[in-house]
Amino acid sequence: MRKLMCGLLSVVLLLGLCLTASAAITGEVKTYNAPFLITNAGQGPGGKMVRLLTTQAGVVTLDKDFFYNAEPQEADLEAADYSCLIAVIGSTDKGLGASGITIDDEIARLERMVAHAQKIELPIVAVLIEKDKRSTIPTNANERCIDTICPASEWMIVVKDGNTDGRFDKLSEEYGIPLTVLDTAMDYTALAKEAFKLP
């Protein structure tokens, strides 16, 4: 355990050095107190990537200050006094079918999740961190997740290469939602340092 902690610490330090030198974040940065909840929209690996990058920011601690739930039900959104729900958009290329669900099932779940979050006034932060989770086809699973999550969000965070067609700029303009653009996924760690605070 001690060795694991040393390892994680060295990763954090190394990333910290790298990020100090090269972090590139454009746009408003909103702030939230712990605790908050991270989840997926599309069952891709993005939620776990954001969980890892948030841990590496070193400001908040997993399972104490923030939590990860791949498929939260309505009651899970009220399990703690969450300051926000971070919904990481991206469908899995490998496993939706393997999970025994369809994208229609997933969209229906997301709609229920969004509706309940709105009902309990839990702010949603929409995140797209994998640049390949985009498509020119409107019925694509990723595009449907964007359509479901983003209009209901109060902040959107997206990697630059995931917004080359300006889709998130248009959503930002249409719904009046602040948009923050990251140069790369690795920049999320620097963003998390600014955005998330201990109460």
Add this chain to the structure above:
Amino acid sequence: MSNHQATAQPSKLLQKIIILAVVAVLAAIGGISFRNQRLFKETVVSSDALTETRWLSDYLPSLKGTYSDTPIFVYDSGVEGGSVLYMGGTHPYEPACSLSAFIMMENIKVEKGRVFIIPQASYSATTSGILGNAYPVSFDIKTDWGKSTFKIGDRVTNPLDQWPDSFTYIHYPSGQSQAYQDLRNLNRCYPGRPDGTLTERVAFAVMELIRSEKIDMSIDAHEASLMYPVVGTYVAHDRAMDIAMMAAMDLSATTFDMKIEQSPGSLKGFTHREWGDYSDTLAVLMETPEPFIDRIVGPLTEDLMTEGKDLFLSFAGDKGLTFVPYSLETGWPMRTRVGRHLSGAAKVVEYMGMFFPEKQVIATWPSYKELQELDCGHFLHDPATADPDLVFKI
């Protein structure tokens, strides 16, 4: 019997003899081609970091003397640290994987820990091509001293070594029903069993290697068609996800786009699932783009294999139907595909050392950037001038 009938019979007999003779000649020509592919050996000049050569049959003796026994090259620094397995040739019709293993072997230096390399994991599958797919048996790589020739094999175990296929394939031990031909597909047969089919025995022997040598990280190299979603991707077992996610984000930010997917628990028989479930290793599979195996491409030529340029695929790329960018101008050349595997492997090994310092392995081999600059052949050494103890025909 009329005179006409009497003269017609010898004529028909002659026709039959001629047809049989033509068929025999064609069969002989085909047979020679099959035999040549069956017996062809690839040549590799190992770096002097090599400390030991083993065989897969060392881990399951019943493989000895079969076409599925395959060499394992061990590079032990002598300095305590972790251990890594790099495996190419699970599917020999994805030859950038074996070639990346050969280039790794020819240039590797190990400062800490041990590296095991299996360049031709499914050896039997290297001894034939996909039946019914007309493609070259090999391709050449230009080197600084001439050329080196490498095989384009099959996806599955040669039917000469494992046949007939049953009507259904029930994966052991899950009991999951899979496509019948996957009974000869190494990457559907893990964790294998010691008394199973030849392919299951290969899988079991690889598992035994991982377990008995306490391999900390195991990497299985693959190529994928561009119209398959899981291309240009790491697929990682649950316990290797953090490492692979960091490696993917790091590579995507600095070197080349790399995606990440978690191994689905319900897909049985795969390295990224069973290696992790049936041992303590951190299992990672890598897929690099190989236009040659896309269904829509034109003629399957040696140039298509080495340069990856195809007009039909470019139409699909233009329509956004490929899961990695595709242009006729750049294609997906061998140097890019091999380079992705070499740097992809290096990056997960690097992050393993950060997450788990006690498992750190310090080893170097050519990088993606070096491959882009100098091409594959630059990193292959001349067997004629090399130390004979380091030259292997396998």
